[in-house]
Amino acid sequence: MSDLILHHYASSPFSEKVRLMLGHKGLAWKGVNIPRILPKPDVIALTGGYRRTPFLQIGADIYCDTALITDVLEHRQPEPPLYPEHQxxxxxxxxxxxxxxxxxxxxxxxxxxxxxxxxxxxxxxxxxxxxxxxxxxxxxxxxxxxxxxxxxxxxxxxxxxxxxxxxxxxxxxxxxxxxxxxxxxxxxxxxxxxxxxxxxxxxxxxxxxxxxxxxQIGHGQASKLSATEAIAIAAAAEPAPLADEAFQDEHGIALGSRVTVSAESFGQEPTEGILRAATRTRYTLERTDERAGRLHVHFPRIGFVLREVRA
The missing domain is CATH 1.20.1050.10 (Glutathione S-transferase Yfyf (Class Pi); Chain A, domain 2)
Known part of the structure; x- marks a missing residue:
């Protein structure tokens, strides 16, 4: 199973949210320290434009926004749960x-x-x-x-x-x-x-x-990784197979179309790629970077905007 790689910096509040969830789950993870402000060339190599902090990397899969990262961690390690039964x-x-x-x-x-x-x-x-x-x-x-x-x-x-x-x-x-x-x-x-x-x-x-x-929950089992190492891990991997979930088309944009995904408000820098999945809860874009190779970049649907790139 591929390592969990969190791209973060120490004083980032949303990073602390994820670090503590990793501790709650008792998970081992590797941390890549990223700059607080632009330029962020190593971040953009992996995300394609998204620059909010943090994001999670698993091999050649990049997960943006902590709401989606929460779901990924819950799937990775269901116990103890982050979503209480009946609530x-x-x-x-x-x-x-x-x-x-x-x-x-x-x-x-x-x-x-x-x-x-x-x-x-x-x-x-x-x-x-x-x-x-x-x-x-x-x-x-x-x-x-x-x-x-x-x-x-x-x-x-x-x-x-x-x-x-x-x-x-x-x-x-x-x-x-x-x-x-x-x-x-x-x-x-x-x-x-x-x-x-x-x-x-x-x-x-x-x-x-x-x-x-x-x-008192703590941050789990953390170790450090360089951005160069993280990019090399992505380049050596292939994106994980996408789950066979129903295509939920709310925009009239077909799978395989060239699109952008950007945040609704804060940090609206777009990520451009090929739309590979649009499920009930997330979008997946495929993109290629000269250093990181072929990647799948994942976003939650809530809080993000999908647009088709027209020639």
């Missing part, structure tokens, strides 16, 4: 809220003028400017929450989370599920990456106790 829908919806509304409120708070000053303290001014320019380009036309609005929303969301863990150890019961991992990583950023901003957590001690329980 799968609730867990998915709560995770989607956490990865969007909670995340953007938390990050707007964390990267307020005070937060940004603390995060980049001791670094040259060019570092903060380059990061701001990079993330500004990724945001495109997204509307940013102002610091005051973000702080108010973040406080409200923390109180709502607190009511969920007052009488039980995790958000939906006695064991963590996908919703816990999705809600954890924005708060982890406040607490661990930018602790100057962690005071907002003090008003919700039940949340702090929940954060402690989540942190």
């Amino acid at each position: 799968k829908g609730v867990a998915r919806v709560l995770a989607q809220w956490a990865d969007n509304s909670l995340f953007w409120a938390a990050m707007a708070y964390n990267l307020s003028p005070k937060g940004a000053a603390a995060l980049f303290a001791g670094q040259p001014p060019e570092a903060a400017q380059a990061f701001a320019a990079d993330r500004g380009a990724m945001r495109g036309g997204m509307v940013s929450l102002r610091p005051g609005d973000a702080t108010a929303a973040y406080r409200s969301y923390l109180r709502r989370l607190s009511t969920m863990v007052e009488a039980q150890p995790f958000l939906l019961g006695d064991t963590p599920c996908v919703a816990d991992f999705a809600a954890y990583h924005p708060l982890w950023f406040s607490r661990v990456v930018n602790p100057t901003m962690a005071g907002i957590l003090d008003a919700t001690p039940h949340v702090i106790e929940w954060l402690d329980r989540m942190a």
